[in-house]
Amino acid sequence: MTNVSAELDSRFRAAAAEEGLLDVAYDVVDSPLGELFVGISDRGLCVISYEADPDAQVERLARGFGSRVLRSTRPVDPARRQLDEYFEGKRKRFDLDVDLRLARDFGRTVLEELGRVPFGEVTTYGELAARAGKPRAARAVGTIMNRNPVPIVLPCHRVVGANGSLVGYAGGLERKHQLLRLEGALLA
Amino acid sequence: MEPVRIPPFETFYEEHKDPVFAHLRRLLGQGAEDAFQETFLRALRAYPELRNGRHLRAWVFTIATRVAIDETRRRRPMASPWLHELAVEDGLPPHAELGHLTDNLPPKERAAVVLRYGFDLPYDEIAAALGSSEDAARQATSSGVRRLRERSKRS
Known part of the structure:
Protein backbone atom coordinates (compact mmCIF):
# COMPACT_ATOMS: atom_id res chain seq x y z
CA MET A 1 0.00 0.00 0.00
CA THR A 2 1.19 3.51 -0.78
CA ASN A 3 1.33 5.51 2.41
CA VAL A 4 0.69 9.21 2.84
CA SER A 5 3.98 11.12 2.85
CA ALA A 6 4.86 13.34 5.80
CA GLU A 7 4.67 16.32 3.47
CA LEU A 8 1.16 15.53 2.24
CA ASP A 9 0.09 14.84 5.80
CA SER A 10 1.24 18.23 7.10
CA ARG A 11 -0.15 19.96 4.01
CA PHE A 12 -3.60 18.61 4.85
CA ARG A 13 -3.26 19.47 8.54
CA ALA A 14 -2.29 23.05 7.65
CA ALA A 15 -5.15 23.41 5.14
CA ALA A 16 -7.67 22.11 7.69
CA ALA A 17 -6.65 24.84 10.13
CA GLU A 18 -6.39 27.53 7.47
CA GLU A 19 -9.96 26.87 6.31
CA GLY A 20 -11.18 27.30 9.87
CA LEU A 21 -12.56 23.77 10.02
CA LEU A 22 -11.11 22.72 13.37
CA ASP A 23 -12.69 22.85 16.81
CA VAL A 24 -9.25 22.45 18.33
CA ALA A 25 -5.78 22.40 16.75
CA TYR A 26 -3.09 20.94 18.99
CA ASP A 27 0.58 20.16 19.05
CA VAL A 28 3.21 18.99 21.50
CA VAL A 29 5.60 21.77 22.56
CA ASP A 30 9.06 21.19 24.07
CA SER A 31 9.86 23.02 27.30
CA PRO A 32 12.34 22.82 30.17
CA LEU A 33 9.51 21.26 32.19
CA GLY A 34 9.10 18.48 29.64
CA GLU A 35 6.72 18.16 26.73
CA LEU A 36 3.54 20.21 26.90
CA PHE A 37 0.32 19.36 25.10
CA VAL A 38 -1.04 22.68 23.78
CA GLY A 39 -4.48 23.17 22.19
CA ILE A 40 -5.97 26.19 20.42
CA SER A 41 -9.70 26.65 19.69
CA ASP A 42 -11.28 29.30 17.50
CA ARG A 43 -11.45 31.48 20.62
CA GLY A 44 -7.91 31.01 21.83
CA LEU A 45 -5.70 28.85 23.98
CA CYS A 46 -7.89 26.15 25.53
CA VAL A 47 -5.47 23.64 27.00
CA ILE A 48 -1.92 23.27 28.24
CA SER A 49 -1.18 19.95 29.82
CA TYR A 50 1.89 18.28 31.28
CA GLU A 51 0.28 15.02 30.24
CA ALA A 52 1.69 15.14 26.69
CA ASP A 53 0.35 11.75 25.53
CA PRO A 54 -2.17 12.92 22.95
CA ASP A 55 -4.77 10.14 22.96
CA ALA A 56 -6.46 10.90 26.27
CA GLN A 57 -6.19 14.66 25.66
CA VAL A 58 -7.71 14.40 22.20
CA GLU A 59 -10.69 12.44 23.54
CA ARG A 60 -11.22 14.96 26.32
CA LEU A 61 -11.02 17.92 23.92
CA ALA A 62 -13.47 16.30 21.52
CA ARG A 63 -15.99 15.93 24.35
CA GLY A 64 -15.54 19.51 25.51
CA PHE A 65 -15.06 21.49 22.30
CA GLY A 66 -16.33 19.36 19.40
CA SER A 67 -15.12 16.33 17.46
CA ARG A 68 -12.94 18.18 14.96
CA VAL A 69 -9.71 17.94 16.92
CA LEU A 70 -6.56 17.64 14.81
CA ARG A 71 -2.84 18.00 15.32
CA SER A 72 -1.78 21.05 13.33
CA THR A 73 1.39 23.00 13.92
CA ARG A 74 0.72 26.50 12.70
CA PRO A 75 -2.18 27.56 14.94
CA VAL A 76 -0.06 26.58 17.94
CA ASP A 77 2.99 28.60 16.84
CA PRO A 78 2.18 31.89 18.63
CA ALA A 79 1.70 30.06 21.94
CA ARG A 80 4.86 28.02 21.32
CA ARG A 81 6.85 31.18 20.66
CA GLN A 82 5.60 32.94 23.75
CA LEU A 83 6.24 29.91 25.95
CA ASP A 84 9.80 29.71 24.57
CA GLU A 85 10.34 33.37 25.39
CA TYR A 86 8.92 32.90 28.86
CA PHE A 87 11.24 29.99 29.60
CA GLU A 88 14.21 31.95 28.25
CA GLY A 89 13.36 34.73 30.71
CA LYS A 90 12.45 37.15 27.92
CA ARG A 91 8.71 37.36 28.57
CA LYS A 92 6.83 38.28 31.73
CA ARG A 93 3.27 38.47 30.39
CA PHE A 94 1.51 36.26 27.90
CA ASP A 95 -0.32 37.99 25.13
CA LEU A 96 -2.71 35.18 24.15
CA ASP A 97 -6.49 34.86 24.09
CA VAL A 98 -7.63 32.17 26.50
CA ASP A 99 -10.75 30.08 25.92
CA LEU A 100 -12.39 29.46 29.32
CA ARG A 101 -15.75 28.35 27.96
CA LEU A 102 -15.69 25.13 30.00
CA ALA A 103 -15.18 27.00 33.28
CA ARG A 104 -18.37 28.08 35.03
CA ASP A 105 -19.38 30.76 37.51
CA PHE A 106 -16.99 30.97 40.44
CA GLY A 107 -14.38 28.83 38.68
CA ARG A 108 -14.27 31.25 35.82
CA THR A 109 -14.09 34.31 38.07
CA VAL A 110 -11.20 32.74 39.96
CA LEU A 111 -9.29 31.90 36.76
CA GLU A 112 -9.80 35.45 35.50
CA GLU A 113 -8.45 36.83 38.80
CA LEU A 114 -5.56 34.38 38.60
CA GLY A 115 -4.58 35.92 35.27
CA ARG A 116 -3.90 39.20 37.10
CA VAL A 117 -1.29 37.79 39.50
CA PRO A 118 1.94 39.26 38.10
CA PHE A 119 5.18 37.54 37.14
CA GLY A 120 7.55 36.99 40.04
CA GLU A 121 4.89 37.43 42.77
CA VAL A 122 2.91 34.94 44.77
CA THR A 123 -0.50 35.02 46.35
CA THR A 124 -2.37 32.63 48.64
CA TYR A 125 -5.44 30.49 48.01
CA GLY A 126 -7.36 32.58 50.55
CA GLU A 127 -6.33 35.87 48.98
CA LEU A 128 -7.33 34.72 45.53
CA ALA A 129 -10.68 33.51 46.93
CA ALA A 130 -11.21 36.96 48.44
CA ARG A 131 -10.39 38.72 45.17
CA ALA A 132 -12.92 36.50 43.43
CA GLY A 133 -15.52 37.59 45.99
CA LYS A 134 -15.63 34.57 48.33
CA PRO A 135 -13.01 35.03 51.06
CA ARG A 136 -13.89 31.71 52.75
CA ALA A 137 -13.53 29.61 49.60
CA ALA A 138 -9.78 28.91 49.80
CA ARG A 139 -10.36 25.17 49.52
CA ALA A 140 -12.54 25.55 46.41
CA VAL A 141 -9.83 27.74 44.90
CA GLY A 142 -7.36 24.91 45.50
CA THR A 143 -9.57 22.58 43.46
CA ILE A 144 -9.93 25.17 40.71
CA MET A 145 -6.14 25.60 40.55
CA ASN A 146 -5.74 21.85 40.33
CA ARG A 147 -8.02 21.84 37.26
CA ASN A 148 -6.60 24.97 35.64
CA PRO A 149 -6.98 24.27 31.89
CA VAL A 150 -4.00 26.45 30.92
CA PRO A 151 -1.26 26.32 33.57
CA ILE A 152 1.82 28.54 33.10
CA VAL A 153 -0.22 31.04 31.04
CA LEU A 154 -2.77 31.32 33.86
CA PRO A 155 -0.17 31.18 36.62
CA CYS A 156 -1.54 28.81 39.25
CA HIS A 157 2.09 28.15 40.22
CA ARG A 158 2.00 31.63 41.83
CA VAL A 159 -0.60 30.52 44.36
CA VAL A 160 0.82 29.13 47.63
CA GLY A 161 -0.34 28.30 51.15
CA ALA A 162 -0.86 30.94 53.82
CA ASN A 163 2.33 29.78 55.56
CA GLY A 164 4.33 30.05 52.34
CA SER A 165 4.43 26.32 51.55
CA LEU A 166 3.91 25.37 47.93
CA VAL A 167 0.99 23.03 48.83
CA GLY A 168 0.36 21.34 45.45
CA TYR A 169 0.53 21.51 41.69
CA ALA A 170 -1.21 19.47 39.02
CA GLY A 171 2.10 19.10 37.17
CA GLY A 172 3.93 18.04 40.35
CA LEU A 173 5.57 20.21 43.03
CA GLU A 174 8.96 20.04 41.33
CA ARG A 175 7.57 21.92 38.35
CA LYS A 176 5.94 24.54 40.57
CA HIS A 177 9.31 25.00 42.23
CA GLN A 178 11.06 25.36 38.86
CA LEU A 179 8.57 27.97 37.62
CA LEU A 180 8.83 30.07 40.77
CA ARG A 181 12.63 29.86 40.62
CA LEU A 182 12.57 30.93 36.98
CA GLU A 183 10.50 33.96 37.98
CA GLY A 184 12.82 34.80 40.88
CA ALA A 185 10.00 34.32 43.38
CA LEU A 186 12.03 31.65 45.19
CA LEU A 187 15.61 31.96 46.23
CA ALA A 188 16.45 28.28 46.31
CA MET B 1 -28.56 -1.01 16.43
CA ARG B 76 -11.09 15.15 -19.55
CA PRO B 77 -14.49 16.74 -19.51
CA MET B 78 -15.70 15.33 -22.83
CA ALA B 79 -14.24 11.88 -23.26
CA SER B 80 -14.27 10.02 -19.98
CA PRO B 81 -11.65 7.28 -19.74
CA TRP B 82 -14.05 4.50 -18.81
CA LEU B 83 -16.07 4.75 -22.01
CA HIS B 84 -13.92 2.40 -23.95
CA GLU B 85 -13.94 -0.42 -21.44
CA LEU B 86 -17.65 -0.20 -20.87
CA ALA B 87 -18.20 -0.45 -24.61
CA VAL B 88 -15.98 -3.49 -24.86
CA GLU B 89 -17.41 -5.35 -21.89
CA ASP B 90 -21.06 -4.76 -22.55
CA GLY B 91 -21.29 -4.04 -26.22
CA LEU B 92 -22.64 -0.61 -25.49
CA PRO B 93 -21.94 2.00 -28.15
CA PRO B 94 -19.25 4.44 -27.10
CA HIS B 95 -21.02 7.43 -25.72
CA ALA B 96 -19.23 10.73 -25.38
CA GLU B 97 -21.40 11.73 -22.45
CA LEU B 98 -21.32 8.68 -20.26
CA GLY B 99 -20.46 10.88 -17.32
CA HIS B 100 -23.82 12.57 -17.67
CA LEU B 101 -25.55 9.32 -18.50
CA THR B 102 -24.48 7.75 -15.22
CA ASP B 103 -25.60 10.92 -13.41
CA ASN B 104 -29.16 9.61 -13.56
CA LEU B 105 -28.38 6.27 -11.97
CA PRO B 106 -29.14 5.75 -8.29
CA PRO B 107 -25.97 6.85 -6.43
CA LYS B 108 -24.86 3.40 -5.38
CA GLU B 109 -25.25 1.94 -8.87
CA ARG B 110 -23.53 4.91 -10.40
CA ALA B 111 -20.55 4.63 -8.07
CA ALA B 112 -20.39 0.87 -8.69
CA VAL B 113 -20.49 1.25 -12.50
CA VAL B 114 -17.89 3.98 -12.50
CA LEU B 115 -15.56 2.11 -10.14
CA ARG B 116 -15.88 -1.12 -12.10
CA TYR B 117 -15.64 0.17 -15.65
CA GLY B 118 -14.07 3.55 -15.16
CA PHE B 119 -11.40 2.57 -12.71
CA ASP B 120 -11.24 -1.18 -13.17
CA LEU B 121 -11.56 -1.90 -9.46
CA PRO B 122 -12.17 -5.50 -8.33
CA TYR B 123 -15.48 -6.16 -6.59
CA ASP B 124 -13.99 -6.49 -3.10
CA GLU B 125 -12.66 -2.94 -3.35
CA ILE B 126 -15.91 -1.64 -4.78
CA ALA B 127 -17.61 -3.29 -1.83
CA ALA B 128 -15.24 -1.50 0.55
CA ALA B 129 -15.89 1.80 -1.17
CA LEU B 130 -19.66 1.36 -1.03
CA GLY B 131 -19.69 -0.10 2.45
CA SER B 132 -21.55 -3.18 1.26
CA SER B 133 -20.87 -6.85 0.66
CA GLU B 134 -19.11 -8.09 -2.46
CA ASP B 135 -22.39 -9.62 -3.69
CA ALA B 136 -24.19 -6.33 -3.23
CA ALA B 137 -21.41 -4.54 -5.15
CA ARG B 138 -21.79 -7.03 -8.00
CA GLN B 139 -25.53 -6.56 -8.01
CA ALA B 140 -25.31 -2.77 -7.96
CA THR B 141 -22.90 -2.86 -10.89
CA SER B 142 -24.96 -5.19 -13.03
CA SER B 143 -28.25 -3.47 -12.33
CA GLY B 144 -26.58 -0.12 -13.12
CA VAL B 145 -25.35 -1.52 -16.42
CA ARG B 146 -28.79 -2.98 -17.18
CA ARG B 147 -30.40 0.38 -16.50
CA LEU B 148 -27.91 2.13 -18.79
CA ARG B 149 -28.51 -0.41 -21.52
CA GLU B 150 -32.28 0.01 -21.33
CA ARG B 151 -31.96 3.76 -21.46
CA SER B 152 -29.66 3.63 -24.47
CA LYS B 153 -32.18 1.39 -26.27
CA ARG B 154 -34.94 3.89 -25.62
CA SER B 155 -32.98 6.91 -26.80
Whole structure:
Protein backbone atom coordinates (compact mmCIF):
# COMPACT_ATOMS: atom_id res chain seq x y z
CA MET A 1 0.00 0.00 0.00
CA THR A 2 1.19 3.51 -0.78
CA ASN A 3 1.33 5.51 2.41
CA VAL A 4 0.69 9.21 2.84
CA SER A 5 3.98 11.12 2.85
CA ALA A 6 4.86 13.34 5.80
CA GLU A 7 4.67 16.32 3.47
CA LEU A 8 1.16 15.53 2.24
CA ASP A 9 0.09 14.84 5.80
CA SER A 10 1.24 18.23 7.10
CA ARG A 11 -0.15 19.96 4.01
CA PHE A 12 -3.60 18.61 4.85
CA ARG A 13 -3.26 19.47 8.54
CA ALA A 14 -2.29 23.05 7.65
CA ALA A 15 -5.15 23.41 5.14
CA ALA A 16 -7.67 22.11 7.69
CA ALA A 17 -6.65 24.84 10.13
CA GLU A 18 -6.39 27.53 7.47
CA GLU A 19 -9.96 26.87 6.31
CA GLY A 20 -11.18 27.30 9.87
CA LEU A 21 -12.56 23.77 10.02
CA LEU A 22 -11.11 22.72 13.37
CA ASP A 23 -12.69 22.85 16.81
CA VAL A 24 -9.25 22.45 18.33
CA ALA A 25 -5.78 22.40 16.75
CA TYR A 26 -3.09 20.94 18.99
CA ASP A 27 0.58 20.16 19.05
CA VAL A 28 3.21 18.99 21.50
CA VAL A 29 5.60 21.77 22.56
CA ASP A 30 9.06 21.19 24.07
CA SER A 31 9.86 23.02 27.30
CA PRO A 32 12.34 22.82 30.17
CA LEU A 33 9.51 21.26 32.19
CA GLY A 34 9.10 18.48 29.64
CA GLU A 35 6.72 18.16 26.73
CA LEU A 36 3.54 20.21 26.90
CA PHE A 37 0.32 19.36 25.10
CA VAL A 38 -1.04 22.68 23.78
CA GLY A 39 -4.48 23.17 22.19
CA ILE A 40 -5.97 26.19 20.42
CA SER A 41 -9.70 26.65 19.69
CA ASP A 42 -11.28 29.30 17.50
CA ARG A 43 -11.45 31.48 20.62
CA GLY A 44 -7.91 31.01 21.83
CA LEU A 45 -5.70 28.85 23.98
CA CYS A 46 -7.89 26.15 25.53
CA VAL A 47 -5.47 23.64 27.00
CA ILE A 48 -1.92 23.27 28.24
CA SER A 49 -1.18 19.95 29.82
CA TYR A 50 1.89 18.28 31.28
CA GLU A 51 0.28 15.02 30.24
CA ALA A 52 1.69 15.14 26.69
CA ASP A 53 0.35 11.75 25.53
CA PRO A 54 -2.17 12.92 22.95
CA ASP A 55 -4.77 10.14 22.96
CA ALA A 56 -6.46 10.90 26.27
CA GLN A 57 -6.19 14.66 25.66
CA VAL A 58 -7.71 14.40 22.20
CA GLU A 59 -10.69 12.44 23.54
CA ARG A 60 -11.22 14.96 26.32
CA LEU A 61 -11.02 17.92 23.92
CA ALA A 62 -13.47 16.30 21.52
CA ARG A 63 -15.99 15.93 24.35
CA GLY A 64 -15.54 19.51 25.51
CA PHE A 65 -15.06 21.49 22.30
CA GLY A 66 -16.33 19.36 19.40
CA SER A 67 -15.12 16.33 17.46
CA ARG A 68 -12.94 18.18 14.96
CA VAL A 69 -9.71 17.94 16.92
CA LEU A 70 -6.56 17.64 14.81
CA ARG A 71 -2.84 18.00 15.32
CA SER A 72 -1.78 21.05 13.33
CA THR A 73 1.39 23.00 13.92
CA ARG A 74 0.72 26.50 12.70
CA PRO A 75 -2.18 27.56 14.94
CA VAL A 76 -0.06 26.58 17.94
CA ASP A 77 2.99 28.60 16.84
CA PRO A 78 2.18 31.89 18.63
CA ALA A 79 1.70 30.06 21.94
CA ARG A 80 4.86 28.02 21.32
CA ARG A 81 6.85 31.18 20.66
CA GLN A 82 5.60 32.94 23.75
CA LEU A 83 6.24 29.91 25.95
CA ASP A 84 9.80 29.71 24.57
CA GLU A 85 10.34 33.37 25.39
CA TYR A 86 8.92 32.90 28.86
CA PHE A 87 11.24 29.99 29.60
CA GLU A 88 14.21 31.95 28.25
CA GLY A 89 13.36 34.73 30.71
CA LYS A 90 12.45 37.15 27.92
CA ARG A 91 8.71 37.36 28.57
CA LYS A 92 6.83 38.28 31.73
CA ARG A 93 3.27 38.47 30.39
CA PHE A 94 1.51 36.26 27.90
CA ASP A 95 -0.32 37.99 25.13
CA LEU A 96 -2.71 35.18 24.15
CA ASP A 97 -6.49 34.86 24.09
CA VAL A 98 -7.63 32.17 26.50
CA ASP A 99 -10.75 30.08 25.92
CA LEU A 100 -12.39 29.46 29.32
CA ARG A 101 -15.75 28.35 27.96
CA LEU A 102 -15.69 25.13 30.00
CA ALA A 103 -15.18 27.00 33.28
CA ARG A 104 -18.37 28.08 35.03
CA ASP A 105 -19.38 30.76 37.51
CA PHE A 106 -16.99 30.97 40.44
CA GLY A 107 -14.38 28.83 38.68
CA ARG A 108 -14.27 31.25 35.82
CA THR A 109 -14.09 34.31 38.07
CA VAL A 110 -11.20 32.74 39.96
CA LEU A 111 -9.29 31.90 36.76
CA GLU A 112 -9.80 35.45 35.50
CA GLU A 113 -8.45 36.83 38.80
CA LEU A 114 -5.56 34.38 38.60
CA GLY A 115 -4.58 35.92 35.27
CA ARG A 116 -3.90 39.20 37.10
CA VAL A 117 -1.29 37.79 39.50
CA PRO A 118 1.94 39.26 38.10
CA PHE A 119 5.18 37.54 37.14
CA GLY A 120 7.55 36.99 40.04
CA GLU A 121 4.89 37.43 42.77
CA VAL A 122 2.91 34.94 44.77
CA THR A 123 -0.50 35.02 46.35
CA THR A 124 -2.37 32.63 48.64
CA TYR A 125 -5.44 30.49 48.01
CA GLY A 126 -7.36 32.58 50.55
CA GLU A 127 -6.33 35.87 48.98
CA LEU A 128 -7.33 34.72 45.53
CA ALA A 129 -10.68 33.51 46.93
CA ALA A 130 -11.21 36.96 48.44
CA ARG A 131 -10.39 38.72 45.17
CA ALA A 132 -12.92 36.50 43.43
CA GLY A 133 -15.52 37.59 45.99
CA LYS A 134 -15.63 34.57 48.33
CA PRO A 135 -13.01 35.03 51.06
CA ARG A 136 -13.89 31.71 52.75
CA ALA A 137 -13.53 29.61 49.60
CA ALA A 138 -9.78 28.91 49.80
CA ARG A 139 -10.36 25.17 49.52
CA ALA A 140 -12.54 25.55 46.41
CA VAL A 141 -9.83 27.74 44.90
CA GLY A 142 -7.36 24.91 45.50
CA THR A 143 -9.57 22.58 43.46
CA ILE A 144 -9.93 25.17 40.71
CA MET A 145 -6.14 25.60 40.55
CA ASN A 146 -5.74 21.85 40.33
CA ARG A 147 -8.02 21.84 37.26
CA ASN A 148 -6.60 24.97 35.64
CA PRO A 149 -6.98 24.27 31.89
CA VAL A 150 -4.00 26.45 30.92
CA PRO A 151 -1.26 26.32 33.57
CA ILE A 152 1.82 28.54 33.10
CA VAL A 153 -0.22 31.04 31.04
CA LEU A 154 -2.77 31.32 33.86
CA PRO A 155 -0.17 31.18 36.62
CA CYS A 156 -1.54 28.81 39.25
CA HIS A 157 2.09 28.15 40.22
CA ARG A 158 2.00 31.63 41.83
CA VAL A 159 -0.60 30.52 44.36
CA VAL A 160 0.82 29.13 47.63
CA GLY A 161 -0.34 28.30 51.15
CA ALA A 162 -0.86 30.94 53.82
CA ASN A 163 2.33 29.78 55.56
CA GLY A 164 4.33 30.05 52.34
CA SER A 165 4.43 26.32 51.55
CA LEU A 166 3.91 25.37 47.93
CA VAL A 167 0.99 23.03 48.83
CA GLY A 168 0.36 21.34 45.45
CA TYR A 169 0.53 21.51 41.69
CA ALA A 170 -1.21 19.47 39.02
CA GLY A 171 2.10 19.10 37.17
CA GLY A 172 3.93 18.04 40.35
CA LEU A 173 5.57 20.21 43.03
CA GLU A 174 8.96 20.04 41.33
CA ARG A 175 7.57 21.92 38.35
CA LYS A 176 5.94 24.54 40.57
CA HIS A 177 9.31 25.00 42.23
CA GLN A 178 11.06 25.36 38.86
CA LEU A 179 8.57 27.97 37.62
CA LEU A 180 8.83 30.07 40.77
CA ARG A 181 12.63 29.86 40.62
CA LEU A 182 12.57 30.93 36.98
CA GLU A 183 10.50 33.96 37.98
CA GLY A 184 12.82 34.80 40.88
CA ALA A 185 10.00 34.32 43.38
CA LEU A 186 12.03 31.65 45.19
CA LEU A 187 15.61 31.96 46.23
CA ALA A 188 16.45 28.28 46.31
CA MET B 1 -28.56 -1.01 16.43
CA GLU B 2 -27.06 1.49 18.85
CA PRO B 3 -25.27 4.33 17.06
CA VAL B 4 -21.49 4.14 17.41
CA ARG B 5 -19.84 7.20 18.92
CA ILE B 6 -18.03 9.48 16.44
CA PRO B 7 -14.30 9.44 17.23
CA PRO B 8 -12.24 12.65 17.36
CA PHE B 9 -11.26 13.64 13.80
CA GLU B 10 -7.58 12.97 14.56
CA THR B 11 -8.36 9.32 15.32
CA PHE B 12 -10.58 8.96 12.25
CA TYR B 13 -7.96 10.59 10.01
CA GLU B 14 -5.04 8.51 11.30
CA GLU B 15 -7.03 5.33 10.83
CA HIS B 16 -8.12 6.03 7.25
CA LYS B 17 -5.52 8.25 5.61
CA ASP B 18 -3.35 5.45 4.17
CA PRO B 19 -6.14 3.26 2.74
CA VAL B 20 -7.89 6.32 1.29
CA PHE B 21 -4.67 7.52 -0.33
CA ALA B 22 -4.05 4.05 -1.78
CA HIS B 23 -7.62 4.04 -3.14
CA LEU B 24 -7.08 7.45 -4.78
CA ARG B 25 -3.76 6.33 -6.23
CA ARG B 26 -5.51 3.39 -7.87
CA LEU B 27 -8.24 5.65 -9.23
CA LEU B 28 -6.14 8.58 -10.35
CA GLY B 29 -2.48 7.63 -10.43
CA GLN B 30 -0.57 10.91 -10.42
CA GLY B 31 -2.44 13.79 -8.88
CA ALA B 32 -3.85 11.72 -6.04
CA GLU B 33 -2.29 14.21 -3.59
CA ASP B 34 -4.74 17.02 -4.35
CA ALA B 35 -7.65 14.60 -4.30
CA PHE B 36 -6.46 13.31 -0.92
CA GLN B 37 -6.51 16.77 0.59
CA GLU B 38 -9.89 17.55 -0.95
CA THR B 39 -11.33 14.26 0.34
CA PHE B 40 -10.39 14.93 3.95
CA LEU B 41 -11.39 18.59 3.78
CA ARG B 42 -14.84 17.48 2.59
CA ALA B 43 -14.93 14.90 5.37
CA LEU B 44 -13.98 17.57 7.89
CA ARG B 45 -16.75 19.89 6.67
CA ALA B 46 -19.35 17.16 6.95
CA TYR B 47 -18.00 15.68 10.18
CA PRO B 48 -20.19 17.63 12.64
CA GLU B 49 -23.32 16.34 10.87
CA LEU B 50 -22.38 12.67 11.28
CA ARG B 51 -24.65 10.83 13.71
CA ASN B 52 -23.17 7.35 13.66
CA GLY B 53 -19.56 6.18 13.67
CA ARG B 54 -20.36 2.72 12.34
CA HIS B 55 -19.66 3.07 8.63
CA LEU B 56 -16.88 5.63 8.61
CA ARG B 57 -14.68 3.66 6.24
CA ALA B 58 -17.43 3.35 3.64
CA TRP B 59 -18.35 6.98 4.20
CA VAL B 60 -14.86 8.33 3.52
CA PHE B 61 -14.29 5.94 0.59
CA THR B 62 -17.48 7.26 -0.97
CA ILE B 63 -16.26 10.84 -0.57
CA ALA B 64 -12.88 9.89 -2.07
CA THR B 65 -14.58 8.19 -5.01
CA ARG B 66 -16.71 11.27 -5.69
CA VAL B 67 -13.63 13.49 -5.54
CA ALA B 68 -11.87 11.16 -8.00
CA ILE B 69 -14.83 11.27 -10.38
CA ASP B 70 -14.86 15.09 -10.24
CA GLU B 71 -11.12 15.16 -10.82
CA THR B 72 -11.37 12.79 -13.82
CA ARG B 73 -14.10 14.95 -15.34
CA ARG B 74 -12.05 18.05 -14.80
CA ARG B 75 -9.11 16.45 -16.58
CA ARG B 76 -11.09 15.15 -19.55
CA PRO B 77 -14.49 16.74 -19.51
CA MET B 78 -15.70 15.33 -22.83
CA ALA B 79 -14.24 11.88 -23.26
CA SER B 80 -14.27 10.02 -19.98
CA PRO B 81 -11.65 7.28 -19.74
CA TRP B 82 -14.05 4.50 -18.81
CA LEU B 83 -16.07 4.75 -22.01
CA HIS B 84 -13.92 2.40 -23.95
CA GLU B 85 -13.94 -0.42 -21.44
CA LEU B 86 -17.65 -0.20 -20.87
CA ALA B 87 -18.20 -0.45 -24.61
CA VAL B 88 -15.98 -3.49 -24.86
CA GLU B 89 -17.41 -5.35 -21.89
CA ASP B 90 -21.06 -4.76 -22.55
CA GLY B 91 -21.29 -4.04 -26.22
CA LEU B 92 -22.64 -0.61 -25.49
CA PRO B 93 -21.94 2.00 -28.15
CA PRO B 94 -19.25 4.44 -27.10
CA HIS B 95 -21.02 7.43 -25.72
CA ALA B 96 -19.23 10.73 -25.38
CA GLU B 97 -21.40 11.73 -22.45
CA LEU B 98 -21.32 8.68 -20.26
CA GLY B 99 -20.46 10.88 -17.32
CA HIS B 100 -23.82 12.57 -17.67
CA LEU B 101 -25.55 9.32 -18.50
CA THR B 102 -24.48 7.75 -15.22
CA ASP B 103 -25.60 10.92 -13.41
CA ASN B 104 -29.16 9.61 -13.56
CA LEU B 105 -28.38 6.27 -11.97
CA PRO B 106 -29.14 5.75 -8.29
CA PRO B 107 -25.97 6.85 -6.43
CA LYS B 108 -24.86 3.40 -5.38
CA GLU B 109 -25.25 1.94 -8.87
CA ARG B 110 -23.53 4.91 -10.40
CA ALA B 111 -20.55 4.63 -8.07
CA ALA B 112 -20.39 0.87 -8.69
CA VAL B 113 -20.49 1.25 -12.50
CA VAL B 114 -17.89 3.98 -12.50
CA LEU B 115 -15.56 2.11 -10.14
CA ARG B 116 -15.88 -1.12 -12.10
CA TYR B 117 -15.64 0.17 -15.65
CA GLY B 118 -14.07 3.55 -15.16
CA PHE B 119 -11.40 2.57 -12.71
CA ASP B 120 -11.24 -1.18 -13.17
CA LEU B 121 -11.56 -1.90 -9.46
CA PRO B 122 -12.17 -5.50 -8.33
CA TYR B 123 -15.48 -6.16 -6.59
CA ASP B 124 -13.99 -6.49 -3.10
CA GLU B 125 -12.66 -2.94 -3.35
CA ILE B 126 -15.91 -1.64 -4.78
CA ALA B 127 -17.61 -3.29 -1.83
CA ALA B 128 -15.24 -1.50 0.55
CA ALA B 129 -15.89 1.80 -1.17
CA LEU B 130 -19.66 1.36 -1.03
CA GLY B 131 -19.69 -0.10 2.45
CA SER B 132 -21.55 -3.18 1.26
CA SER B 133 -20.87 -6.85 0.66
CA GLU B 134 -19.11 -8.09 -2.46
CA ASP B 135 -22.39 -9.62 -3.69
CA ALA B 136 -24.19 -6.33 -3.23
CA ALA B 137 -21.41 -4.54 -5.15
CA ARG B 138 -21.79 -7.03 -8.00
CA GLN B 139 -25.53 -6.56 -8.01
CA ALA B 140 -25.31 -2.77 -7.96
CA THR B 141 -22.90 -2.86 -10.89
CA SER B 142 -24.96 -5.19 -13.03
CA SER B 143 -28.25 -3.47 -12.33
CA GLY B 144 -26.58 -0.12 -13.12
CA VAL B 145 -25.35 -1.52 -16.42
CA ARG B 146 -28.79 -2.98 -17.18
CA ARG B 147 -30.40 0.38 -16.50
CA LEU B 148 -27.91 2.13 -18.79
CA ARG B 149 -28.51 -0.41 -21.52
CA GLU B 150 -32.28 0.01 -21.33
CA ARG B 151 -31.96 3.76 -21.46
CA SER B 152 -29.66 3.63 -24.47
CA LYS B 153 -32.18 1.39 -26.27
CA ARG B 154 -34.94 3.89 -25.62
CA SER B 155 -32.98 6.91 -26.80
